[in-house]
Amino acid sequence: MRPGWPAVLAALLAATLGWNAQCRAADAAMADDSTSKDLRWKLTLGEYTYSGYAGTDANLRWRANGTSAWVGIYTDQAFGTQGRTGADTSINLGQYVQLQPSIQLATRGFAGGSLNIQVGGPWYVVAGLGRTDARPYFNLNFDPNDAVTLGVGHQSDTSASYTLFVVADNRFHTQQRDWHANLKIPVGNTRGTFDVLRKTGMSDVGYIRAWGFSANWDWPRWFARVAYDPYQNFSAHNAWRFAGGMRF
Numbered sequence: 745m746r747p748g749w750p751a752v753l754a755a756l757l758a759a760t761l762g763w764n765a766q767c768r769a770a771d772a773a774m775a776d777d778s779t780s781k782d783l784r785w786k787l788t789l790g791e792y793t794y795s796g797y798a799g800t801d802a803n804l805r806w807r808a809n810g811t812s813a814w815v816g817i818y819t820d821q822a823f824g825t826q827g828r829t830g831a832d833t834s835i836n837l838g839q840y841v842q843l844q845p846s847i848q849l850a851t852r853g854f855a856g857g858s859l860n861i862q863v864g865g866p867w868y869v870v871a872g873l874g875r876t877d878a879r880p881y882f883n884l885n886f887d888p889n890d891a892v893t894l895g896v897g898h899q900s901d902t903s904a905s906y907t908l909f910v911v912a913d914n915r916f917h918t919q920q921r922d923w924h925a926n927l928k929i930p931v932g933n934t935r936g937t938f939d940v941l942r943k944t945g946m947s948d949v950g951y952i953r954a955w956g957f958s959a960n961w962d963w964p965r966w967f968a969r970v971a972y973d974p975y976q977n978f979s980a981h982n983a984w985r986f987a988g989g990m991r992f
Contacts, residue, residue, distance in 0.1 A: 783991035790987035854879040870895040890915035920945030947978040
């Protein structure tokens with residue numbers, strides 16, 4: 745039987761107490777991803793359903809002036825439990841260039857990081873590279889971690905944004921590629937974010953081609969998310985993800 749919410753939240757709180765002192769010192773220059781710049785903390789609780797079992801995730805994130813730091817824990821009866829933490833920031837290199845480094849650590853010896861660069865104004869291009877130490881890690885994102893990212897995007901005068909990008913494995917020769925079409929639309933003091941995924945490459949059940957999606961809606965303090973990820977982490981399992989939380 746997998747641990748319930750009390751055990752998950754207790755572990756999350758214990759990890760958070762040790763992380764807060766480091767979070768307070770962080771500072772950088774990039775737009776906040778929330779609908780209110782006064783709400784620096786974001787608590788997310790997620791439930792993921794697979795074939796015959798489910799997983800639980802809890803994540804607490806701090807963000808200010810373009811820098812984020814977060815701590816979380818994931819558990820399911822097949823993989824087990826893994827605590828994780830990370831940080832990312834954005835560095836302006838002139839008016840039209842942003843450098844976006846990130847680092848991620850987890851129990852079981854996992855370490856990873858990425859470096860992205862964004863160039864342009866209202867129209868922009870994105871390129872990035874991610875690397876890990878290949879230790880066991882339950883990836884809660886759609887995409888391969890050891891990969892290159894290439895994309896183009898546009899941000900309109902109304903703050904709506906449109907991005908098309910691909911994340912492609914360039915380390916393990918799996919031919920794994922995730923294509924994303926992403927749309928962010930502000931509506932009053934709320935915002936909708938929609939992503940369509942096309943996934944191809946070698947998986948645990950052979951070469952696959954599949955479609956997935958995610959939909960997120962943000963209010964000033966609350967948010968909700970639903971996603972369908974076929975062959976999650978290029979395994980044999982299709983996953984539905986349900987998440988929600990609050991900013992404070």
